Amino acid sequence: MPRFFVDIPLTSPGEVSLSPGAARHVQVLRLQPGDALTLFDGSGLEWQAVVTAMGRSEVRVNLVAATQPRRELDRAVTLAVVMPANDRMDFIVEKATELGAAVLQPLVAERSVLRLAGERADKKRAHWQGVAIAAAEQSGRTVPLRVEPVLPLSAWLAALPAPAADEWRGVLSPRAVAPLAPIAAARASFLSGPEGGLSDAEEDAARARGFAAVTLGPRILRADTAPLAVLAWLALGA
Template sequence: MRIPRIYHPEALHSHQRLQLSEDAANHVGRVLRMAVGQQILLFDGSNHTFLADIVEASKKQVTVETSVGELDDRESPLDIHLGQVLSRGEKMEFTIQKSIELGVNTITPLISERCGVKLDNERLEKKLLQWQKIAIAACEQCGRNRIPEIRPVMTLTEWLAEPSDALKLNLHPRASQSINRLTLPITKVRLLIGPEGGLSAAEIAQASADNFTDILLGPRVLRTETTALTAITALQVRFGDLG
């Protein structure tokens, strides 16, 4: 049986006795129904993992004791910052989950002219907490030991204007350049993915003015969530650690 991977929000140390967080304890004690003597693998975002023995367990509280921590670096050499315009329903959650599995380091949710999602500040705050939990769960599942940053929602204009030394790419169905034509080496990418209705002409012009290069994925028009994952995969194959 695979040893469950569990994120711990505080710094871990070797030979440490500690209580799991409420969410982790619920998952280990109530969902997995693990008992004293069984083991879990803890990580705290430091790129280290700690094998831990369960020493006390109930449905509400789980206490463990860690062994010696080990460095376990599974991060891609390619640093990807995804700027994703908000998408409807579960599509945004899907994009966040899968892009993290594919190795994205930072995600900034964006609001654009044609963004179909309208949320007030309170609901945006709740969404951000939900997205952060999705990021943690994705890392637990895929084996990453650093938690990618989910930044607060901002406007596309604000995000485009942020200073960055990364290669800036905008996926556009009428672009003439493909990812395969990008010049090696590339270690940092700032990737813009528009909404379901696409970016407006003014936004495309603004992206170009802010030094974003239009990139074409292929002859077919993809949905926004498909576009993000396809582009990330193509970038990781060419410049990262896939394939």
Template sequence: MRIPRIYHPEPIVPGHELALCEDAANHVGRVLRMGPGQALHLFDGSNQVFDAEITHADKKSVRVTVLKGEVADRESPLHLHLGQVMSRGEKMEFTIQKSIELGVNTITPLFSERCGVKLDAERLNKKIQQWQKIAIAACEQCGRNRVPEIRPAMDLEAWCAEQDEGLKLNLHPRAAHSINTLPLPVERVRLLIGPEGGLSADEIAMTARYHFTDILLGPRVLRTETTALTAITALQVRFGDLG
């Protein structure tokens, strides 16, 4: 049986006993139905993985003893910041989950002219918290020991205007460049993915003012969630650790 990987939001110290957070305890104790003596792998975002053993488990709490830890670096050499115009329902959750499996380091949800998501501040904050939990679960599944940040949602132009030393890319169906024609080497990329209806002409012109390079993925029109994952995969193959 594969040993479950569990995220702990505080620094982990070998030789100490600790209580798992509520979400983790519920997963270990109630979903997996694990008990004393069984093994877990813990990580705390420090790029280490820790061997641990359950010492107590019931429906409300789980305590473990941390046995040892070691660095387990599974991060790509390419630093990817995804700016994703928010999509409806499960599409955004899917994009977050899969992009993290593919190695994205930071995700910023964006509002644009054609963004189909309309949320008040309270509901949006809850969404951000939910998406961060999805990011943690994706790391637990794929083996990453650093948890990417889901940043607060912001306006498209404000995100484009942020200072960034990396290559800035915007997907455009009539672009002259492809990912394979981008010059090597590249260590940082800020990738913009628009909504289902695409960016408006004014928004595309705005990205050019902030020195974004338009790139083309291929001859077919892709849905926004497909576009994000295709672009991330192509970037990791060319500049990162896939392939």
């Protein structure tokens, strides 16, 4: 059954007009009145619906019933990633959504190859949010990954509050000797560096904000592999 995200609140049974993005999907698939589909609005609910009217500028559906499936992680995970070069960020966003991350924070660091700011950064963020929504539609998530505005690593770290009692923070470091270990915290934030890694000063700044330096073992993983490896580890309940 087709499944789409809508950026309007779905609150009660009845007829509604779809938001433009979802309406375009329905039109492209040539759905007809009477066809069934599934909708979600990011609230955690999933609605079964039926197309009632198809038009060039409007698609209307009847919301029949809502359920609240358990497809989100029990732990809220924030993935802070110094953006890799080329189009690898699209891959990270897509796979981070599939693996259940709640938030993705794109960062610029000292050794960054990709440096975004201003209007270009805003356009990229909007693009990545679209990638996250498409991945949520495909993977069955009811709450799409939220992509935050691009920030310098130093500014992001400076704005972080002290770690809460129920929060774990980790940073991948070639200097670390401690491997990842099971955590019991309800929230987890993980910082991953760019090609070439974080500088010593950046790593020290992360430690000062409560990030424990950890290693993934003797092999050097790519900038787009390491954060997803950690996320998979966290998503499996570690």
